[in-house]
Amino acid sequence: MWRFIHKWGSPKWFYTTTGPWLPWLWSAALILLIVGVVWGLAIAPPDRYQHDSARILYVHVPAAILAQSCFAVMAVSAIIFLVWKIKIADIAAMVMAPFGAAMTFAALFSGAVWGIPTWGTWWVWDARLTSMLIQLFIYLGVIGLRASFTSRDSGARAAAIMTLVGVVNLPIIKYSVVWWNTLHQPATFSLDKAPAMPASMWLPLLFSVLGFYLFFAAYTLTRTRNQLLKREARSRWVKEIALGTGKAS
Amino acid sequence: MNAKRRQRLVLICGLLVLAGIAIGLILYALRSNINLFYTPREIASGAAPMGQSLRAGGVVRLNSVKRDPNGVSVSFVVTDFADDVTVHYDGILPDLFREGQGVVVVGKLDDRHDLDATQVLAKHDEKYTPPEVVKALEKGGEMPHQYRFQLDAGISPQAIQSAATVSGLERRLDHQNDNHTATTD
Amino acid sequence: MTIYFASLSDFLAMNGYARFVWPAFAVVLGILLIAALYGRYERRAVLADIRRQERRRQALDDSPQRAHVSTDSRSPS
Structure with missing residues (x-):
């Protein structure tokens, strides 16, 4: 286990091993996204009450899921970085933060647009919406905290600690609709019950969610590799890649 | 390590x-x-403040919506099946507003304990149903009352359950369902 | 599994919900597009930067009077 972690901590090994994955990840993400979005927009039935505005769920739900999953992955990276001092974990956390913030914004925006016809308002200070807004601020806080340090190591450590503290907001978002009276409805999917949605709706949603997850993986891997090259710019293997002289690519 | x-x-x-x-x-x-809103039960028990803006949440009682023929003003009863609050409102109702729908109403309690609303928001439940499925179920007579009611009410089954334990609701629920079948087109 | 809408204009109109559905999809998918393009741009920029630095270092190495500067500041790690 420890040897496994340390192997992944080697920049060159990481870079050369993950290189061939990228085209597969990007194309799988693209295909799943196209299937999910086209199916959701054109083939899936509308909701009997919300009519075609319910189609917004095929982007709203994956964005909201990714906003939270991204932060959970950042927290795992933060622990790996703080305990084992593995720099790749820090780089990954760094490139994930803006993506997570963008997904949080995407969920808030699409939810607000959906709220206008369905609820009669684009915003209400209920526990679900407010905890999601707090999540956006936590993301911006993590990004800002890192940027405010002149020393890269101090910034990385501060961002990692703030990420770990921010994790407590994730269960609050998840259970806000159970613990309090909210305008937002409770979860449609749960482990112990059948989904409150027919297969003609949850199948395209499943494609869309998987597409977002694969996109997240492809984006994170691409940018982690970019930042790795930047940080290792002085090492021989990176120069070989940049100048196209070496075997590594 | x-x-x-x-x-x-x-x-x-x-x-x-x-x-x-x-x-x-x-x-x-x-x-x-x-909590975003007070339930009618909380309002009836005096937990909600008088004379200042508050939110009340519940289900629009069946056959309670009365529109003023001369204008846009409307009144209806919001219930949690334990207590009722009468709401007076003049303004634009959301598309989803209908009897049996979950709503959150923003407004002030007047001295009759009625709510003078400034805004009415519709609450959607976690269920998504294609219109064709509902039609088919209704035609086949296969939609159970309980399911049909929950679908309309826009509130979660747990909420109904907890309200039921508070107020011996089962009977009233049945009554609502009977009402509902009678008025369903 | 068939297309729900009868025509393209029906599809675009979304039964009157076009002004909610399309902006929501445009913003969310637009964010994804920007993220993907940024990853591409970043890779090119980083590689170009490394090449530029390497060229500058080689230029300094080639000029004999300033050779000591380059070995001081850019000793290979």
Whole structure:
């Protein structure tokens, strides 16, 4: 286990091993996204009450899921970085933060647009919406905290600690609709019950969610590799890649 | 894992637990303030403030919507099946507003304990149903009353359950369902 | 599994919900597009930067009177 972690901590090994994955990840993400979005927009039935505005769920739900999953992955990276001092974990956390913030914004925006016809308002200070807004601020806080340090190591450590503290907001978002009276409805999917949605709706949603997850993986891997090259710019293997002289690519 | 790393891991876990406890306590202290709305039962028991703006949430009672023929003003009853609140409103209702729909109403309680609303929001439940499915179920007579009611009410089954235990609701629920079948087109 | 809408204009109109559905999809998918393009741009920029630095270092190495500067500040790690 420890040897496994340390192997992944080697920049060159990481870079050369993950290189061939990228085209597969990007194309799988693209295909799943196209299937999910086209199916959701054109083939899936509308909701009997919300009519075609319910189609917004095929982007709203994956964005909201990714906003939270991204932060959970950042927290795992933060622990790996703080305990084992593995720099790749820090780089990954760094490139994930803006993506997570963008997904949080995407969920808030699409939810607000959906709220206008369905609820009669684009915003209400209920526990679900407010905890999601707090999540956006936590993301911006993590990004800002890192940027405010002149020393890269101090910034990385501060961002990692703030990420770990921010994790407590994730269960609050998840259970806000159970613990309090909210305008937002409770979860449609749960482990112990059948989904409150027919297969003609949850199948395209499943494609869309998987597409977002694969996109997240492809984006994170691409940018982690970019930042790795930047940080290792002085090492021989990176120069070989940049100048196209070496075997590594 | 060497001693230094173990120490760091323990430190991080401790930090997480502390932050979790702190936020848990804050939320516990604020628990009633975080609720978006008062239920009609809370309003009837005097838990809701008079004369200042508040939100009330519940289900629009069947056959309770009365539109003023001369204008846009409308009145209806919001219920949690334990108590009722009468709402007066003149303004634009959301598309989803209908009898049996979950709503959140913003307004002030007047001296009759009626709510003068400034805004009416519709609450959607977690269920999504294609119109064709509903039509088919209705045609086949296969839609159980309970399911049909929950679908219309826009509130979660747990909420109905908890309201039922508070107020011996089962009977009233049945009554509502009978009403409902009678008025369904 | 068939297309729900009868025509393209029906599809675009979304039964009157076009002004909600399309902006929501445009913003969310637009964010994804920007993220993907940024990853591409970043890779090119980083590689170009490394090449530029390497060229500058080689230029300094080639000029004999300033050779000591380059070995001081850019000793290979």
